[in-house]
Amino acid sequence: MRWTELIVFVVLFGLVTVLGFLAARWKAGSTLDHLDEWGLGGRKFGSWITWFLIGGDVYTAYTFVAVPALMFSAGAAGFFALPYTVILYPLAFMPLLRIWSVSRARGYVTPADFVRGRYGSSVLALLVAITGIVATMPYIALQLVGLEAVLRTLGLNGSGIVGHLPLLIAFVILAVYTYQSGLRAPALIAFVKDILVYLVIIVAVVYLPIKLGGWGAIFQAADEKFKATPAPGDGLLLNANNQLQYATLALGSALALFLYPHSLTGVLASRGRTVIKRNMSALPAYSLLLGLLALLGFVAIAAGTKPLVNQATGNPDTNTIIPNLFAGQFPAWFAGVAFAAIGIGALVPAAIMSIAAANLWTRNIYKEYIRRDATPKDEAKQAKFASLVVKFGAVAFVLFIDPQFSIDLQLIGGVMILQTLPAVAIALYTRWFHIWGLVGGWIAGMGWGMIMLYNIPSADGKRKHFGASALKLGELNLFGWHPFGGTTVQIYVGFIALVTNLVVAVLLTLLARKLKVFNGIDQTEPADYHVDENSAKLRPVATH
Amino acid sequence: MTQPGRSGIRWSNWNLLLLIPLALLITPIFNRSGPALFGMPFFYWFQLAGVALGVLATAIVFAKTKDKPTVPARGTDRDVDTLDEGAGR
Numbered sequence: 001m002r003w004t005e006l007i008v009f010v011v012l013f014g015l016v017t018v019l020g021f022l023a024a025r026w027k028a029g030s031t032l033d034h035l036d037e038w039g040l041g042g043r044k045f046g047s048w049i050t051w052f053l054i055g056g057d058v059y060t061a062y063t064f065v066a067v068p069a070l071m072f073s074a075g076a077a078g079f080f081a082l083p084y085t086v087i088l089y090p091l092a093f094m095p096l097l098r099i100w101s102v103s104r105a106r107g108y109v110t111p112a113d114f115v116r117g118r119y120g121s122s123v124l125a126l127l128v129a130i131t132g133i134v135a136t137m138p139y140i141a142l143q144l145v146g147l148e149a150v151l152r153t154l155g156l157n158g159s160g161i162v163g164h165l166p167l168l169i170a171f172v173i174l175a176v177y178t179y180q181s182g183l184r185a186p187a188l189i190a191f192v193k194d195i196l197v198y199l200v201i202i203v204a205v206v207y208l209p210i211k212l213g214g215w216g217a218i219f220q221a222a223d224e225k226f227k228a229t230p231a232p233g234d235g236l237l238l239n240a241n242n243q244l245q246y247a248t249l250a251l252g253s254a255l256a257l258f259l260y261p262h263s264l265t266g267v268l269a270s271r272g273r274t275v276i277k278r279n280m281s282a283l284p285a286y287s288l289l290l291g292l293l294a295l296l297g298f299v300a301i302a303a304g305t306k307p308l309v310n311q312a313t314g315n316p317d318t319n320t321i322i323p324n325l326f327a328g329q330f331p332a333w334f335a336g337v338a339f340a341a342i343g344i345g346a347l348v349p350a351a352i353m354s355i356a357a358a359n360l361w362t363r364n365i366y367k368e369y370i371r372r373d374a375t376p377k378d379e380a381k382q383a384k385f386a387s388l389v390v391k392f393g394a395v396a397f398v399l400f401i402d403p404q405f406s407i408d409l410q411l412i413g414g415v416m417i418l419q420t421l422p423a424v425a426i427a428l429y430t431r432w433f434h435i436w437g438l439v440g441g442w443i444a445g446m447g448w449g450m451i452m453l454y455n456i457p458s459a460d461g462k463r464k465h466f467g468a469s470a471l472k473l474g475e476l477n478l479f480g481w482h483p484f485g486g487t488t489v490q491i492y493v494g495f496i497a498l499v500t501n502l503v504v505a506v507l508l509t510l511l512a513r514k515l516k517v518f519n520g521i522d523q524t525e526p527a528d529y530h531v532d533e534n535s536a537k538l539r540p541v542a543t544h
Numbered sequence: 545m546t547q548p549g550r551s552g553i554r555w556s557n558w559n560l561l562l563l564i565p566l567a568l569l570i571t572p573i574f575n576r577s578g579p580a581l582f583g584m585p586f587f588y589w590f591q592l593a594g595v596a597l598g599v600l601a602t603a604i605v606f607a608k609t610k611d612k613p614t615v616p617a618r619g620t621d622r623d624v625d626t627l628d629e630g631a632g633r
Binding site: 091288 | 562563566571575576580583587594597598603
């Protein structure tokens with residue numbers, strides 16, 4: 001047991017717990033019994049709060065442990081997280097402004113609400129909502145994996161159900177204050193989380209290289225390690241086979257990110273378009289941080305850090321690389337701060353994700369199919385309850401199923417959420433696609449994406465299915481035809497699935513138009529996509 | 545330049561700057577180890593520098609498009625409140 005670290009961790013954890021409960025009264029509106037308030041914090045967050053909130057939401061604890069862990073084991077290929085988060089903001093800049101405006105003008109809370117309004121189709125909205133919920137669930141479970149990596153490094157590495165107890169306690173606390181305070185809780189806690197994270201990473205990237213003989217020595221150690229392994233895919237640079245995978249994975253991940261309901265929740269909670277525009281330039285500060293953090297994977301190689309063996313599964317867990325590096329290289333009290341940063345870093349996104357999933361459930365399934373006459377108060381009540389169900393579902397995932405399953409599901413989730421791009425992002429600009437084109441495209445992209453993922457074994461050959469997201473182009477099989485037969489170049493599965501989705505959507509749209517099939521009613525107007533915080537006739541927040 | 549079309553899309557040529565950071569997807573540009581900076585191979589420091597490129601692109605687009613009216617003129621919809629757009633900040 002590492003007592004000093006544990007005490008620092010518990011104190012900081014206690015601090016954010018208090019903040020979580022106090023948050024209910026922070027910038028309080030007239031009521032918390034409305035999704036605009038509970039689920040979107042009153043739609044009035046300014047630039048700073050939005051920066052901390054989206055930063056806390058996008059750069060999760062899992063990112064902090066998994067990206068360096070990937071660099072540790074694969075090298076350059078793990079660095080895709082950097083170009084991904086660099087191109088993310090320029091790509092999202094304009095669509096986010098449009099979805100903020102139309103959501104503010106029409107009172108939309110979720111991406112599926114927008115699809116419902118844009119196409120007047122509850123089927124399409126349901127598909128988008130279910131995709132969002134299913135893709136978010138394993139993401140929440142992964143935050144637990146990140147939190148548990150820290151707890152186990154702290155010495156709370158018991159076996160069986162006792163080993164999971166600290167995790168369970170942490171999550172019950174989180175569930176209760178999210179239930180009470182809604183989105184205001186993670187927004188307030190994000191301040192503490194991000195300040196701690198910045199502090200830890202900046203100290204780590206300055207202090208550790210000095211201690212270990214500079215970046216030159218660190219890269220040399222990493223190079224020697226990769227040269228010594230028999231695996232062909234690792235190394236300090238990309239090779240001929242994984243460059244396309246690197247680029248398509250970065251692009252696919254960037255396109256997918258703001259389709260995730262939790263990222264959009266942070267955007268919709270902001271006060272106006274200026275807040276979003278400012279943040280598109282300010283959020284990359286986190287990308288820089290992530291890039292430096294990724295390099296800590298190489299630092300861990302140079303420092304000779306070994307992954308901890310998880311007592312619950314009996315396998316070495318590479319996700320403990322970064323916590324173990326901190327434990328080995330930092331003085332005990334600062335390692336405690338670092339662990340708290342990662343631990344609290346799990347709570348913020350987990351809270352926002354559960355709120356986003358709860359909003360989707362309430363608005364697009366409960367109100368649409370179960371209780372059509374639900375009042376805003378009923379909606380808020382249902383969403384609070386749903387947020388509890390979602391969180392305990394995620395705990396059950398980690399407790400009763402191999403954590404590897406969550407990692408597989410998250411991989412699948414990224415491919416899945418990308419399939420909502422035509423119905424959500426493209427629909428922001430044009431209604432050219434037909435409802436049934438979008439539905440057909442979704443089915444095709446989703447179906448083929450899943451089949452491709454199912455057939456990819458893991459790099460070490462231990463698992464036959466869902467082993468990675470990189471497909472060898474030579475194995476691409478179009479009803480028995482191999483268009484790229486023989487090549488060993490790899491590509492991101494989600495990218496192929498999205499192209500499939502778009503091709504099918506275009507073909508079915510042309511067909512549906514030819515047959516003059518009814519294409520729903522658009523409730524939005526062109527002007528809705530440009531309203532801003534000071535616009536006349538803005539819909540009042542939290543009234544209906 | 546920013547007149548609302550029938551589809552409600554408004555366009556400024558400054559928006560094209562947002563495409564520049566996509567250069568980070570062209571791996572052959574930077575998939576090399578030299579020249580190194582502070583012991584860091586080119587592959588790594590070039591992409592870290594890419595963060596500044598992204599910030600620059602979004603910041604310029606923000607600055608160059610912010611004085612435009614945020615609500616398109618739609619007949620009688622243009623009243624005193626819409627004229628105040630952006631003046632408060």
